[in-house]
Amino acid sequence: MKVWGRMMSKAFSRRGRIAALAATLITATAGVMGLAAAQAAGDARTPEHHHWHFAGPFGTFDRAALQRGYQIYREVCSSCHGMQYLHFRNLGEPGGPYYDEEHPNANDNPVVRAIAADTTVAGEPDDFGDPTTRPATPADAFPNPFATEGMARLANGGALPPDLSVIVSARHHGADYIRSLLIGYEEPPEDVTIRPGLYYNPYFPGGAIAMAPPLPEERVTYADDTEATTEQMANDVVEFLVWAADPHQEARKRMGFMVLIYLTLLALLFWISYKVVWRNVAH
Amino acid sequence: MSGPSTYEPKTGFTRWLDQRLPIVRLGYDSFVDFPTPKNLNYWWTFGGILMVCLVTQIVTGVVLAMHYVPHVDYAFASVQRIERDVPFGWLVQNIHSNGASMFFLAVYIHMFRGLYYGSYKPPREVLWILGCVILILMMATAFLGYVLPWGQMSFWGATVITNLFAAFDGGTGIITNWLWGGFSVGNATLNRFYSLHYLLPFILAGVIILHVWALHVVGNNNPTGVSVKSRADTVPFHPYYTVKDSFAIVLFFILFAIFVFFMPNALGHADNFIPANPLSTPAEIVPEWYLLPFYAILRAIPNKLLGVIAMFGSLLILFILPWLDTSRVRSMRYRPIARWFFVFFVICCLLLGWCGARNPDHLVFQTGVDAEGHATGFTFLMLARINTAYYFGYFLIILPLLGLIETPKARPASIDASVLGGRKVSSSGAAVQPAE
Numbered sequence: 157m158k159v160w161g162r163m164m165s166k167a168f169s170r171r172g173r174i175a176a177l178a179a180t181l182i183t184a185t186a187g188v189m190g191l192a193a194a195q196a197a198g199d200a201r202t203p204e205h206h207h208w209h210f211a212g213p214f215g216t217f218d219r220a221a222l223q224r225g226y227q228i229y230r231e232v233c234s235s236c237h238g239m240q241y242l243h244f245r246n247l248g249e250p251g252g253p254y255y256d257e258e259h260p261n262a263n264d265n266p267v268v269r270a271i272a273a274d275t276t277v278a279g280e281p282d283d284f285g286d287p288t289t290r291p292a293t294p295a296d297a298f299p300n301p302f303a304t305e306g307m308a309r310l311a312n313g314g315a316l317p318p319d320l321s322v323i324v325s326a327r328h329h330g331a332d333y334i335r336s337l338l339i340g341y342e343e344p345p346e347d348v349t350i351r352p353g354l355y356y357n358p359y360f361p362g363g364a365i366a367m368a369p370p371l372p373e374e375r376v377t378y379a380d381d382t383e384a385t386t387e388q389m390a391n392d393v394v395e396f397l398v399w400a401a402d403p404h405q406e407a408r409k410r411m412g413f414m415v416l417i418y419l420t421l422l423a424l425l426f427w428i429s430y431k432v433v434w435r436n437v438a439h
Numbered sequence: 440m441s442g443p444s445t446y447e448p449k450t451g452f453t454r455w456l457d458q459r460l461p462i463v464r465l466g467y468d469s470f471v472d473f474p475t476p477k478n479l480n481y482w483w484t485f486g487g488i489l490m491v492c493l494v495t496q497i498v499t500g501v502v503l504a505m506h507y508v509p510h511v512d513y514a515f516a517s518v519q520r521i522e523r524d525v526p527f528g529w530l531v532q533n534i535h536s537n538g539a540s541m542f543f544l545a546v547y548i549h550m551f552r553g554l555y556y557g558s559y560k561p562p563r564e565v566l567w568i569l570g571c572v573i574l575i576l577m578m579a580t581a582f583l584g585y586v587l588p589w590g591q592m593s594f595w596g597a598t599v600i601t602n603l604f605a606a607f608d609g610g611t612g613i614i615t616n617w618l619w620g621g622f623s624v625g626n627a628t629l630n631r632f633y634s635l636h637y638l639l640p641f642i643l644a645g646v647i648i649l650h651v652w653a654l655h656v657v658g659n660n661n662p663t664g665v666s667v668k669s670r671a672d673t674v675p676f677h678p679y680y681t682v683k684d685s686f687a688i689v690l691f692f693i694l695f696a697i698f699v700f701f702m703p704n705a706l707g708h709a710d711n712f713i714p715a716n717p718l719s720t721p722a723e724i725v726p727e728w729y730l731l732p733f734y735a736i737l738r739a740i741p742n743k744l745l746g747v748i749a750m751f752g753s754l755l756i757l758f759i760l761p762w763l764d765t766s767r768v769r770s771m772r773y774r775p776i777a778r779w780f781f782v783f784f785v786i787c788c789l790l791l792g793w794c795g796a797r798n799p800d801h802l803v804f805q806t807g808v809d810a811e812g813h814a815t816g817f818t819f820l821m822l823a824r825i826n827t828a829y830y831f832g833y834f835l836i837i838l839p840l841l842g843l844i845e846t847p848k849a850r851p852a853s854i855d856a857s858v859l860g861g862r863k864v865s866s867s868g869a870a871v872q873p874a875e
């Protein structure tokens with residue numbers, strides 16, 4: 157108590173004021189972050205921490221991984237999961253998997269155009285009012301695999317495959333959670349009964365998930381000859397989903413550094429001005 | 440505004456204008472020549488920081504409103520469109536959503552500063568009460584704004600908060616139906632919340648003008664709590680405090696920028712990235728961090744009506760604080776006992792925030808196991824109740840009693856004397872006593 161009292165009186169003293177202020181800001185911030193983390197607690201197993209290429213303030217996306225990840229989405233996930241907030245053009249925009257400096261306008265990007273054209277979407281009704289279809293253009297959104305929620309549930313044993321546009325942001329532990337879920341299927345423990353049509357996954361809240369293990373070994377054949385192990389595919393598709401949820405992440409971090417450098421210099425200038433202006437005033 | 444104006448128009452135009460609308464004089468007297476105690480510490484910079492927060496929120500909010508669609512079918516998608524397709528929309532949206540948290544961080548520090556240095560005591564009661572009105576308006580605005588993205592937490596937060604008012608209508612639903620514009624939280628609710636979210640910041644700005652006006656009538660408090668006695672105690676606001684506040688504002692911006700650019704979603708809840716679904720209740724419904732202490736007080740009381748009264752009471756009690764604190768000494772620097780109760784009060788508020796974030800039935804720590812093998816111990820509900828009791832006890836028992844029994848330390852004769860006290864300047868008079 158006495159030591160703390162001394163600490164407190166130091167914190168209250170003129171000299172300790174700046175230190176106390178900084179400490180308050182840091183403690184408050186840390187406290188808030190702690191609260192956010194505390195909210196994440198649940199009954200499911202805590203996801204395994206993976207070191208991501210895009211993690212941290214300097215992290216960037218691995219372009220090849222994004223392309224492989226899109227391949228996984230297209231060949232595996234998209235049969236059940238939509239990504240309604242993504243458009244084909246996004247794939248060729250700055251920061252996207254197929255961005256090409258020669259085609260700054262993604263609508264001109266031949267890879268993106270080919271990918272889009274490979275997909276059939278609903279067109280305008282014809283002159284008789286009958287529905288038509290046409291090849292997609294880069295301006296089109298990713299099509300939904302099911303026309304209605306009812307059809308999605310019918311095809312999936314009653315479960316609704318969630319849209320994946322912002323799935324990484326919409327789950328606690330984000331990328332780590334999705335990765336752990338994709339590779340974390342196990343035999344259920346003896347005291348757990350899983351009804352037919354469901355699968356045991358300890359990372360999923362409740363443990364019983366309607367999605368069959370989606371990424372068995374060699375599920376896809378990668379265009380770049382990377383070996384398609386379950387973990388490799390999970391890592392790639394999660395990297396793609398992280399990009400999809402927050403496509404401006406790289407630009408955001410780049411701007412953040414410029415802003416922080418600018419603010420630090422500005423703070424220095426103001427501090428010098430402060431010292432100069434107050435030099436003759438005891439305070 | 441306090442004391443005679445020293446403004447002298449220098450040009451023909453300003454002389455002409457000064458006789459018709461003395462607005463330049465108002466600005467000069469308020470923000471240039473305004474006599475400010477020369478011993479203000481960095482805790483006093485949060486007033487300026489809050490001004491910047493308000494302007495930031497209004498500017499980014501007006502831009503967001505150009506792109507946002509207040510309709511249950513399009514609101515979530517329009518926010519995604521802002522994040523993805525609107526040029527620099529991600530930046531504006533991140534500044535606005537994190538700006539709300541920064542605003543509350545600053546306002547809480549600003550209020551704790553006022554509590555510690557006794558800035559609510561005469562003659563600053565009206566100044567303090569206007570500040571309390573500002574806090575309540577901020578909370579209302581933030582709650583309304585959190586509903587707009589129309590994610591799961593938006594929808595269920597709106598449901599929980601509006602249902603609080605059902606405690607007052609005897610189960611008839613009259614109040615909630617009126618608030619919702621229907622029989623549940625729906626499109627009409629979203630529309631009116633959007634309208635009010637745009638309206639309240641301007642009311643807030645109006646009350647802030649009154650707050651600054653009241654400040655400029657009575658003048659700043661200061662860390663010693665001793666009133667300004669002579670010109671030697673003060674410096675002109677400009678350039679002395681414009682430069683000091685600017686320095687602090689830039690430091691605050693650095694913290695702000697770290698959130699905006701490197702962890703924009705750290706303060707939010709993952710469930711708000713799931714579109715609102717009235718048929719699926721999230722496993723946990725928690726408000727934003729800045730409302731958690733009040734949420735904990737609400738849940739600490741087993742009776743709904745009393746819980747709602749306690750929650751609103753925890754804010755309303757601040758309004759009568761100037762008359763609850765019986766001590767004539769403003770600054771807790773010179774109140775050796777009150778200072779400790781204040782430290783505990785800050786800890787109490789942080790603990791309440793922790794309780795608000797956690798399931799009330801979960802354990803803070805385990806003490807044993809019951810007959811069925813379940814862990815038993817000290818729950819968050821118990822912690823919330825103890826801290827709720829301390830929160831109200833601080834205002835209703837400790838501060839009224841302490842003023843009567845506490846012996847304050849000797850205070851300096853003046854601000855000037857306190858500043859020079861530690862430096863052994865002989866010319867400053869014999870009556871000087873050290874600040875600490």
